[in-house]
Amino acid sequence: MFNRNFSVSRLPGFGAVAVFTFVMLYLPIIILVTFSFNAGVSQAQWEGFSLQWYQAAFQNDQVRDVSIRSLWLALAASGFATVLSTLAALGTTRVGRFPGQTMIYALINQPLMVPEIVTGVALLILVAFLKVQTGYTGMGYLVAAHTAFCIPFAYLPIRARLETMDITLEKAAADLYADHWQAFRYITLPLLVPGILAGFMLGFVISLDTVVITEFVKSAGQDTLPTYMLGQLRRTITPEMNAIATLFLALSLCIVTAFFVITRKRGT
């Protein structure tokens, strides 16, 4: 009963389930993208290729407004979060244990552990109070909320980069009479750039995707692309929504691919 082709890693049926899972994972997205190019209104019946829904999306003032708001909010929040996370990572990595470190970790990771809806209503309460007290109703609340939410995501790759960095280079700089600032400016920072970039991009994608927190913090007229879409989903949907979703998807995909390219380089 000797079987030359016997493979210890083979389990019957597992391959089939895996392929099924991958198909299930991608089929809905493929359908969504496909029907954004449909000439008709249907989401199920193909009526020929057309770019009319993309045209409609680009001519829709509201879509343009919310997209621009989403992008600059993500830029601002992720930018702030990256600067703050870089500082925090420098303060908590390669320094040994110090009193209060656990508390700092807990605070940084809190947005990851608390469900978004809980953070959302918590911010709603605070923002409602501040709006009455200060009269300020601008975008500052959303920027602050998104920044806090992006910090753990920006912090992770920066910290990972710092931990794998060769510390002897900085010691060499110190041996060559570089002061702390010079060693940081000319050695640590350039080496840290890939981590900082990765953290920034992760934060950017997270801010762009955040819907629940935005929904509860935003004032009137501060819709972002996700909250706009959430509002539209309840109405009759035309392929214009598919076109918007496809563009959004393409943007996320570009950033994530760039993120993987940057973090992969570290290994080589």
Added chain:
Amino acid sequence: MAEARERHGWKWLLCTPALIVLVAAASGPLMIVVAYSFLTPGNMGGVEWDFTLEAWFRVFFRRDIFDPDAITLNQAHLGVFGRSVLLSLQTTLLCAVLGFPTAWFIATRPPSSRTLWLFLITIPFWTNLLIRTFAIQEVIRNNGTINAVLTGLGVIDSPLQMMYTDFAILLGMAYVFLPLMVLPLYAAMDKLDFRLVEAGYDLYASRVQVLWHVILPLVKPGFIAGSILVFIPSIGAYVTPRVLGGGRTMMLGNLIALQFGQGRNWPLGAALAMLMLIIVVGALIFYLRWANREEARNV
């Protein structure tokens, strides 16, 4: 010397800006929620500053409008809790059933193509949750893909009602949270020593026996981690049940949101939010204790 005195000072200084933002926009507001759950609801939303346990009472019970002493269990709330826990457990189970073979499949590919398969699992995870929920909606709604195909084939005459059901929520959550199960399972399988699997077969174990007695115990940490990672966002889900579940099939997240919207009962909403947090933290503590025990046993 100044250097000795400031030994830890600069570390705190570097962390301070981030901590200020986190306390102001994450931890601080959470404390306010705790406080609000013990206050009296205002007329137009908001609160009156009177201490009361009424909100916590109302999480589980209800009073008769005409006879305040007649107390009954709040069936509506209990129904929502039950649905939330049940759907989260079902989601975890469904993700495990699909995720295990998928992770195994990836872990047994040649190393060169493994990265690509992993990337394919990770991509949906980084694309917008709302868009993925929208994609599922397009597939299962009454004039969506599934119904169009089935009608076209003549299998059904009238569309199957899948939207606005518990099934839709289950499907949507399993769809969006699946990568969270596959990744830790893969991490556990990646470390798996295949010599042990081989040894099992050498000792005349069948495939089922090897799977059950060798592979499963070895990848159990991945299973537990994946289950926690899927269960926590499922319990906290808001967008998926809102879009796919409609108004009548609510989950805990939607019940919380309702109190801050039409319900105009902020203290009740705050108490419900705390309840959700307690469930999440409970699941995390369960996991950490399990992981510690496991580590202690293996050392």
